[in-house]
Amino acid sequence: MNAVSLLCDIIGQAGKVAAQAYRDDARYGALLDAGLLQGDGLVQSVLCESCDVPHDAEIVFEGGSYGYFCPDLGLVSVERADLVAVRPDLAALVEHLHAAFECQPGGISQLGPQTWRVGLVDTPGGRAVVYFHTCLQTDDDLVSLGNALRAEIRRDYVLVVSAAGQLPYRDASICNLAEMVQVDLGAARLRKIVSVAEAVGAPPRPTGGRPSVYRERLHSLLADRVAQGVAEDGRNAEADAVLAAYVARFPHDPAPSRVTVQRSVSKFRTGS
Ligand SMILES: [Zn+2]
Structure with missing residues (x-):
């Protein structure tokens, strides 16, 4: 819940x-x-x-x-x-996100009617900038985002967090707000579920090889599903199915996050 x-x-x-x-x-x-x-x-x-x-x-x-x-x-x-x-209260939400993602001090700014800069996060692969954009459901939403980001400084990674819809935007990573944070009930604040580094696909810090295990296992599961003709058309639906398959096949191992699985689906489909 x-x-x-x-x-x-x-x-x-x-x-x-x-x-x-x-x-x-x-x-x-x-x-x-x-x-x-x-x-x-x-x-x-x-x-x-x-x-x-x-x-x-x-x-x-x-x-x-x-x-x-x-x-x-x-x-x-x-x-x-x-x-x-x-x-x-979107201004309050952005303050909460800034704290939850452990952004560098400062940097919060409203850039457009739907768009806020939340802040900057250093990841092992470079600097990521996080934006909140209310909805990414229509062409108008994309135009509004484009206008708001026009004067922004280019960073290594761009993460756009949105409350509804996940239309793709240039080379930004798009994540749903509810998949990124949850309410920490005791403290009345937001807590991140997924780190910014993970959401943008920054190379992980060396942690004993687990990310490459995920990558190989997910790739193999995705290939199996294509071979069996059961792959879903939608990226999110396929990610859900692959995550379920992962948990079923490796019940005693930690499972990758949904964002990691979604990224594997994208990479698998673009052959990158
Ligand atoms: Zn009536």
């Missing part, structure tokens, strides 16, 4: 959302505690589910209480508490 997946869901809605839908979700409280969500007045419309045809309805304030008009039911009253809205 990663509360960050709920945050991704809310960021993907690109605006304020009614808190009422989430009040009973433990993940919602964790996000509030960490300052990743903030109150933002009241919602302006609701979905009427009281009649036969669900419809959106604008909130009105009549006779000292809140409600909306339904064509079937007339004026339907709504508790004020059910209209409280929250929105993601």
Whole structure:
């Protein structure tokens, strides 16, 4: 249960959302505690589910209480508490990410409406720059990212963390926010699941050869799946299947992270 997946869901809605839908979700409280969500007045419309045809309805304030008009039911009253809205605090999120990825001091900057520079991280293979971009689902999202990064200094590695969608962008590594960090419940902060070095594919520090074991085993599993005609078309779907196959075949060995498997799928497919 990663509360960050709920945050991704809310960021993907690109605006304020009614808190009422989430009040009973433990993940919602964790996000509030960490300052990743903030109150933002009241919602302006609701979905009427009281009649036969669900419809959106604008909130009105009549006779000292809140409600909306339904064509079937007339004026339907709504508790004020059910209209409280929250929105993601993206500036707070970026501060959290900066700390979680152990970036060098400073460097946080908003570069565009959807884009922040989170900071710089030294990896064994060179310097990586980390960006947060809200969504990578449409061509407009890619244009917005391109505009924001136009004046940025080129680094050895580029990591773009996004809350929704993983459209490819130039030679940046794209990772989903919920796959990179989770909420550390006791401390009300974010903790990394995957390091920046791993996410960008920087050469690992010498640790006794485990990365090359992963690489060889994953390559062999991927080749087997192609030979058997069971390889998935989608990179992420194939990575999930290969990770499951890895765990099944080597149940007593540590498993590679999902990001490592995704990268193996990409490398296998491009022959690099
Ligand atoms: Zn209705």
